[in-house]
Amino acid sequence: MRNIRAVAANTFREAVRDRVLYNLVFFALLMMGAAILVGDISIGIEQDVIVSLGLSAISVVGIFIALFLGVALVSKEMDKRTLYALLAKPVNRWEFLLGKFFGLVMTLTVNTAAMAAGLYAALWTVKHHLVRGDAYILVAVYLILLKLALIVALSLLFSCFTTPFLAILFTAGMYVAGLFAADLRTVQGVGIDPASLRVMRGISYVLPNFQNFDVMGAVVHGRGVSGGFVGQATFYAVLYIAIVLAGAAVVFSRRNLK
């Protein structure tokens, strides 16, 4: 645990010193601009516009960070050979991987929390008050964070056995495919033979189902999200991440460094 904590803290420090959190400035400008614009042009839909814009921005910025930094977590250390001195310490390779994972998730948590605060500030600016239903925005942010953690785990797995470019492609591909995982499960096409349907259904269960984390539609329109749904999504994310990280650890534990 001590080793994982040390690697995670250093990964977080690297992200901060490499100015990853500077994206917050972009987000703050976007929210300020949106708040001013919405105040001028929209009547009665300020809440919808601000929340949907804010949550989309949190998601997109987070996906970019999770994807690009997630792939760089291991590949950069191997390219620059910073890993050599570290792995010659009493550190297991899986501890290094977990430390890297938690370090980036910590960075994303801070980033996402700051953006969520910005979203609430923008909402306050246009509405001048907050209601109880606005708390569901936090649920949406939490689920976005779970999604980002899953993307980090996938990026880590792919970067353990392929080039950074391919790892980005594979992770992005998995993300896009995962957005349609539930649709694959329910596909009923004329002319599709039963065997193909079974294969598609099988693939749909292997792919990470990113629709499990999407509650933006409900939250934007002020509808609630049940505790059961959040619990299920959390369980799914934790289980999927654990399996992916276990796979990454197996691959990385036998990987020859350059």
Place this chain on the structure above:
Amino acid sequence: MPTGAIEIEKLSKEYPFGFLHLKRKKSLEDLTMRVEDGEVFGFLGPNGAGKSTTIKLLMRLIFPSSGTARILGKSIDDVSMHASIGYLPEQPYFYDYLTAYELLDYFARFHGLSPNDRRARVQAMLKKVGLDTAKKIQLRKYSKGMLQRVGLAQAILHDPQVVVLDEPMSGLDPLGRREVRDIILELKRQGRTVLFSTHVLSDAEMLCDRVGVIVGGKLRGIGAPDELVDIKAHGMEILFEMGGEPGNSALLAKATRTGNRYRVQLPEEELYAALEALKASGARILSVAQIKPTLEEYFMHLVEADRAQANAVDVSGK
């Protein structure tokens, strides 16, 4: 039989290459050797000979195709062995967003030191490698020599029993090399085992109890430097001065002249006759010394033999 600090048995490493990785190249072949407890061992070889491959195998950065190795009696598969080992990678590159102090503090955490111990140990190491005044500067602003010093500091930070240094003199100025030599000698005085790779033979001659010479992935010689280079002298060298105009003796014809000083090399059985002749001609003898082959000559001999063998295989293959 006592266990050596490092025991390597038939260690081999092959790399796949070519399209689809179907061909294989051996970068280390059946290496068997042993480094004794408390010994300074030099691992010599030209670039690409297999020195770094061996060290990376020992540090578990790469995995052997076959063979085993043990350090301090523990298999290299056992991560806990790293608690007693220090390692300096070749051309070390560290997290450049950290300062030297932060980097050492970070590495110290993996050895389970308390915050107070960490602070004291890190300060002492920075002082030892001469970076005390630069400890708050980010490593991205460090020169190559300074990075090498940081690398050395992190290798010995936890007071390891065995220290493995891959090209520790690389990138250092004469002062830095001297400091590294002093640190290696201090480790030896403290009874630590040091294995270091180098292609600077004078360093090996000066520091090592024993050396191993590796060429083309194979160990070609192992032993004390003077054992390896053959203790028997190859001849004698006389250095002498001649006042006035020298005569036309056969000895002077063979000699190399620098000002009024002459240097002549001759077989040992001709030494006394030559000294008599020089005495008779009024020469002043400055020194008489044995001509011994150096470690460098031995090394070059092995490298050239390996190249000749490779060429022969190449030609016969054609």
